[in-house]
Amino acid sequence: MTSSALTGKLEADVEIKASPEQFHEMFAHKPHHVHHTCYDKIQGCDLHEGEWxxxxxxxxxxxxxxxxxxxxxxxxxxxDPDKNLVTFRVIEGDLMEEYKSFVITIQVSPKSEGSGSVVHWTLEYEKLHGGIEHPETLLQFVQDVSKDIDGHLTQAS
Structure with a gap:
């Protein structure tokens, strides 16, 4: 199997009511607050090294x-606060049991019409072997997390 058959990219858009800046702030500067919005999915995010x-x-x-x-x-x-973009590369953990590399990019843009935003998720990965599924359930997971965060950010409105 060629390397290209092992690489993949999944993308999804989620419409939200929150502003691009509000949503971006959660992942760029306050990921440790994400679990407050969807504890059934995310139990925590801890700073291991560096600065939020x-x-x-x-x-x-x-x-x-x-x-x-x-x-x-x-x-x-x-x-990139100008583009409301943040990219994470997984370096350890459960995903590394099935994937050689796994990169998650979140970019939030204003809707073209009306209020609200669109969260664009990109999952780029390389599977360890051909028997591994594409991470479609993980793509659905991040979409669900987006909706939970949006509910939290807009409940005060």
Whole structure:
């Protein structure tokens, strides 16, 4: 099997009511607050090394995916407040049992019409072998997390 057959990219858009800046702030500078918005999915995000909102920072996530408790250690590869973009590269944890590399990019843009925003999720990965599924359930998971965060951010409105 060629390397290209092992690589993949999944993308999804989620419409939210919150502003691009509000949503971006949660992942770029306050990921440790995400679990307050969706504790059934995310149990915590701890600062392992570095400083919130800075490239090179390492964070440790605890989450429940497909009914199982999981962990991920990620390094922040990009933070662009002008584009409301943040990129995480998974460096340790459960995903590394099936994937050679796994990169998650979150970019939030204003809706073209009306109020609210669109969260664009990109999962780029390389599977360890061809018997591993594409991470479609993880893509659904991050979409669900987006909706939970949006509910939290807009409940005061």
């Amino acid at each position: 909102g800075k490239v090179g920072t390492i964070v440790h996530w605890s989450y429940v995916h497909d009914g199982k408790a999981k962990k991920a250690k990620e390094v922040v590869e990009a933070v």
